[in-house]
Amino acid sequence: MPPFESVLRDVRLSLRNLAREKSFTATALLILSLCLAANIAIFAVVNSVLLKPLPFTAPEQLVLVANAYPKAGVPRAGASVPHYLERKEQVAAFADAGAVRGSGVTIGEAGSPERVDATSATPSFFRTLGVNAALGRTFTDEEGFYGKHLVVILSDSLWRQRFGADPAVIGQKMRINTEQFTIVGVMPPSFRYLSQRAKLWTPLCFSDDDRKQDRRHSNNMQMIARLKPGESVGTAQAQVDALNARTLKEDPFGKTVIDAGFHTFVRDLGQDYVAELRPVLLLLQTGVLFLLLIGAVNLANLLLVRATGRTKEFCVRQALGASWGQLARSLVTETVVLSVLGGVIGLALGAAAVRGIVLLAADQLPVAIDPSLDFNVYLAALAGTIVLGVVLAVPVIWHTLHGNLTAALSVESRGGTTTRAVHRLRHALIVAQIALAFVLLAGTGLLGLSFARVMAVNPGFQAENVLTGTVALPWVNYKEDKQRLAFIDRLLVELQGVPGVTSVGIGTGLPFTGSANNNATWIEGREPAQGESLQAHYTSGVAGDYFQTLGVPLREGRYLTAADLHGENRVCVIDEDVARRYWPKASAVGHRLSNEPPGKDQKLYTIVGVVGAVKQTDLADARANGAIYFPYNNYASTWFALTVRTTQPAELAGKALRGAVLRIDPELPVDDLKTMETRVADSVAGRRVPLLLAGIFAAVALVLAAVGIYGVLAYTVAQRQREIGVRMALGALPEQILAQFLGLGGRLLLIGLPLGLLGAWFAGRAMSGMLFGVAPSDVTVLGGTAVVLSLVAVLACLIPSRRAARVTPVEALRAN
Template sequence: MLTDLRLALRHLAKARGFALIATFTLAIGIGSSTAMFSTLRALVMHPFDYPESEKIVQVWSGDGWPLSPADFHDLHEQNTSFTDFGVYQPGSVNVGTERAQAVAGVRATSGVLRAFGVQPFRGRFLEPADEVEGAAPVAIVSYGLWQQTFGGTPDLVGQTVRLNSRNVTVVGIMPADFEFAAPWMRTQDCQVWTPYIWGEDEREQRDSHYLCGVARLHNGATVGSADAEIKSIGTQLTALYPDSNTRKEFLVRSLHYEMTNDVGGQVWLLFGAVALVLLVACANVASMLLARSAQRQGEFGVRVALGATRSRLVRLALTESLVLAALGATVGLAFSYGGIEVLKLIAPTSEARKAAIALDAAALLFALGATVLTTLLAGIPPALAAARTSLVGVIRSDARGAVGSRARHHMLRALIIAQIAVAFVLANGAALFSASYFKILEQNQSLSTDLVLSAKLNLRSDAYDDNEDRVRFWSKLTEHLQAIPGVTSVGLTSKLPLEGGSNTNALVNDETYDPTQRRTSVERSSVTTDYFATMGITLLQGRNLTATDDMTEDGHLGVVVNRAFVEKAWPDKSPIGEIFRANQPEDPWYTATVVGVVENVRQWSATAEPQPEMYTTPPRHWGETVHINLRSTQPASFLAPQLRAAITELDHELALENVRTLNQVVNDATAGERAVAGLVNFFMVAALGLVAVGLYGTLSYHIVQRTREIGVRMAIGAMSGDILRLVFGQGLRWVGMGIVIGIAGTFALSSLLTSVAYDMDGITALPLSLSTAAVGTAAVLATWIPAWRASRLNPIQALHMD
């Protein structure tokens, strides 16, 4: 074996150009697939590292529907499946005083952190006694917050810190590698856990759903058995509370499913795309090795004459492939390291998940497996050709060795056609995802502007416990912001478009309350009167909101609704003056009169269909968190310092977060789709480049093999154009066959492609045309150069060529 390795290294040293191209070709395939495998493992296959993580589950009132306080307490008391069960509510936390910073945090019951099975690095968990109203305020902080904000103070546990303008005692610090995996906080790293203090009568609420439930299974319990038990308890609750629980379908799902379901399909798709690139790279190197083996027929013939067996020839060919694969893997690991850093930048996930995307032992083991696979895929075709070496055939061949075997030519053609077909499938996927991404941007175009600056502000502190205090603060802030030079309008809202929502059920027209019937779900937003003008949302009918809409003369709310609400509730008449109310048996918390209609904006995500929505004036509905929006006549990013100064002037312990333009809001909301489209396009370009190199090399090899034939043709009268058409036509036939097979492969994979591409119902003419153009252009360029060189051959030199 060592002799074979030395021989392979000598041969490659003599053909440095070939060795360099083959090494970098395999490096692209192995490096990109290793980087993508690391991403797949971190985001889908092994997204967290908790003790017995398969026992951690999420508990819902329905598919992604949070729990109500009363339902949680009933489930907590009656279940036998969980050792620990708690609920939490995400929210921002203002840390510090003069230079307060906003960090992600949760209000959690005592069972939440215990369910993850990770002990605090220092201190203790939250306890049930911490949840009692009037208890001393406490908190647990993350290791990162301890180090970065509190300077790693050794005795932080037991000390008092300032959180949300309150003095809070730190009772615990979580470990450095602990990650709070929460479906509602996929892109955030939780830094603070405070106890959930149950408000007066809150434990009895069943109509309000805002608590995310997490639990750890008992030994012997399974997700299925726990789900069955929770459903059984839910059936009993429906019988006891038909008005509130009739349509609730309680369920239990694994935390792994909840954290990977949304991204799993796209990441697996990208891994499949990069696997295709690896296949193209292997086929490319196999074709180059196959062409090289034709030049070694004389050498192989001599070896056969001296007694070499076929297995010996196969081993020689595979050894050369192994050396190239090893070199490719070495360079590929450097590529994969750079690729991982790029993936960390574009992956729409939390910093903790990004840190898990690494060139670790699992990734290195995958790279080793990819190297072995590459050795076989790239080495088998030339090995088979070497095994067919016949001493008689070598002796009978032309002394110049100008003609290769028919089997080798067929194998080369098959490899090139296969590469073109795979590249076509990738090109079609790239066209499909690019079209999908641009469609998403087009549908959210009304929000894509740099003239509006947006920021979030949290008022969780004792100073703003009363709604009246919050209303006064927002009124003062609006006055300060309107006075900033360059600001044309200020709009406040309880929730920003594209980032989630809050909804209620409504009775419209002649509907009456019936707990067994599903009524219209309506998104609910509290906004100031200048909100629509600030955001650029078009008023379609009626009028804008006014301050008096908080309560009209007949005791109703004056509300503005969106077009989706009108199309669902009043498709054939004017909605102005129509009345709807809350879907409750008596004393609804609102009865509303429609005063205006505005254009739709997407609420839950950039791809979610617009839902019926109502906008109300704020005084009755302000919560603790509000989104501030400033419109300017110039790019609004320059307003950020003035905005921070205005907040500090009113309350220096408040911290702004997510300060960005609306254009950045749209970019953040479409980050996942943009990353997928960009990566598929990158893989497509890599595949096309490899195909072009392979096609160019194979045609060049054929020209060398047919040099004397071309010389004869030109000697008997063939013109340069005839030779050009001959060689160019041969290449185009291969390209055409590859595209036809690629079209068939694309349609075979159409259901998979369209299932993960937004708003794509099937393979259409546009992506097929773009794919054909991309593959055809690369192939034509790769084919034209060797064809042009063949047409410029000197017939005298060709006939005398040895």
């Protein structure tokens, strides 16, 4: 097979050449491996999040069905029990449907309880996803009703952790929230529903109250459905819209929700799941592609320099009978071999980078990421390295074979310098490098300034020295309000006696935990105008010194007190956003409101105070939804968050906090212990992680740009050393030589910066959705980028320019 033998011969020759030129090979492999490693690592994340289908049967048939009330300030809600049951039975496009509700449960015995993530799921949920238990079974339909619901399915990790992977676990009892549940199944190790980290699953049951018409908009769960074969998302959407139109006629809140813009969206489950992270990942993938382009330009210049020194070699080979095709094939083979070697090293570095990304971001992003170097990543890496090798060969082939090699040899001899065409090509590559680096640096600058603006936002409370944790009271032991209030009272006394604790508060909706409910609010004496929507506000119940502990300022009236907690009067506190919305020019104190619709059973609460607005979920959220705080007894919940302000570092109070709870009830753990500073920091992880990665890529790009400018000018000085010596012998001053080469670098910079500015303008527009408080074409960022890149370029030009100015005629005449 002569063609195959020729290729092998070219590969062996390429390897020998690369091994002989160690400095060039090491430099090229370093550039290639770094740029390819960054691309491989980010592509592994993109592949796992955006390209891989969800790990369920026929995932393209799975859809999310959710309600929305945009005019009321709720652009996305879940699903209610009545809506779920109607859509499951009456939407013809659905083959099946299921519902889930995330929660937490307490497992273990008294004295050593443990809180774990759990999910309540309808029996049809697993059937809809098309997944089965690895051991035992999933839920039966009859287990979806109270009375037969005390069954549980374990995750693989919990099964191994607590039961030693015992295959006889099926049928055993497990204590959950002080009740005995029967284990009926164990899920496969790979099973995980979207971002949920459930350790176990229990049946989601619906009471008679849940099914009532007045619960049609109690959206407290997530609904998924499986489309029938041949049905589309559009068809399902049309059928759900038609069902909504029919049921709204019987809906007791029909007019209210229509005014709120009520509608239901049906979306592909996989696409909806990654929608929030998609622009971030695409931004990072674009960034590393820019980095690869910069590296490729650098390599192209290196290869051109190397090819210039090999002109004699190619001239001899052509004289011995080598055709242009053979020379071109050998050049392509050499660059491909070099690129593949860099790709192999890049794969190893990329694998390490993937592990770093997982450690950095796995638990801090809105989407669960589990990147790995699978077949798709290896295939993309192989294809990318081969294409890169071929592309890198193009300028070398053009330089080597575009003219007569004998003439080129004379140009490169002792009496001449490199042709102008080659100089122009090298300079064009440097301009491209400057422009690409400008875009990458400017994009990183915009992200950095945006992050700084986000972190400068006042959250509305003082996070320093505040420790928080959550407690869930088992319904079986705390069914009555008085039982829950008695526990709260004892806990407040216990914690106030802990040394170093200055104040203690309790709330059912702690900021940056996603626990605050968003409920529609009716204002006494204020009827919405025609077509005007009710507004939804965050609502929570509080006890103790909740506002004082968090440091939420009082604007008007008073805080809630212990008397409000135990008294009969219905009172509440609102924040300034709510006050500004309804009483912009008057005092809000004394007015009344309710979270229930008008009627004989409506409970009205008198406003006794106005506090500062608190950011609930996102520092960058500018919607001003507003919040309403009720005494805990009027908003009793079995779940609440503890807040403790201390005079010492907050985390040191964790042991005392756990001990206080266990002294009151040895079956209650304190879960999710974190300082408020940590919660705030975690809330911006979706901005911090991309910024950190983009900063690394920008730094590498800046170094590559500096190396590229330095390399071209240094080589130009070396090649023109004889010319410089002759000019100085004829009277040229060192200052003139210095100015000449600095001027060359300056001209390249002046061409590259405007091109980079134009690219940065387009990049800023593309990433505008991820910026906060920063214009896409922010003058400070663009000007700072230009200054930084100019300084780096000047420094890169200065060394070879000074070397040129120091050339003496004697040294030049000795030079070869």
